[in-house]
Each structure stands twice: as C-alpha cells, then as structure tokens.
Amino acid sequence: MQKKLTITIDEKVYEGLHTVIGPRRISQFVESLVRPHVLGKELEAGYAQMAQDEAREKEALNWSEAILQDSSDETR
Numbered sequence: 001m002q003k004k005l006t007i008t009i010d011e012k013v014y015e016g017l018h019t020v021i022g023p024r025r026i027s028q029f030v031e032s033l034v035r036p037h038v039l040g041k042e043l044e045a046g047y048a049q050m051a052q053d054e055a056r057e058k059e060a061l062n063w064s065e066a067i068l069q070d071s072s073d074e075t076r
Contacts, residue, residue: 021029050056
C-alpha cells in the first residue's frame with residue numbers, strides 16, 4: 001500500500017528534481033534513496049524473494065483482479 005507524503009524543500013532543489021529526475025518520477029527517486037535507511041535489508045530481501053515466487057504472484061494477481069471486478073459490480 002502506498003501513502004501520500006507532503007514534504008517541504010528548497011525551491012532550487014525542487015526545480016532541480018523536475019529538471020533532472022522528471023516530474024512524474026520524483027516519488028520513486030526519493031523512495032529509492034530513503035528505503036535503505038528505514039527498512040532493514042532482511043525485509044527488502046524477503047520482498048524480492050516473494051516476488052520471484054511465480055505461483056504466489058499469479059495467485060495475488062488473480063485475487064486483486066477479482067477484488068477489482070467485485071468493486072466494479074457494486075452499485076453506488
């Protein structure tokens with residue numbers, strides 16, 4: 001699950017991020033820099049190992065697609 005985060009940075013840094021990284025890629029860039037400092041290596045390795053399990057990934061994809069289908073069937 002992703003969460004939205006609002007941060008305050010210097011205007012020149014902001015302009016540099018837009019110029020160098022691109023406006024639609026800043027979140028991914030910042031996360032890649034921060035992740036190693038706040039998540040243990042074991043957790044990251046565990047996620048990578050889970051992603052390599054093709055049967056598990058297929059099951060997760062089927063489950064998420066079923067949830068989306070169920071929600072689209074609901075009346076508002």
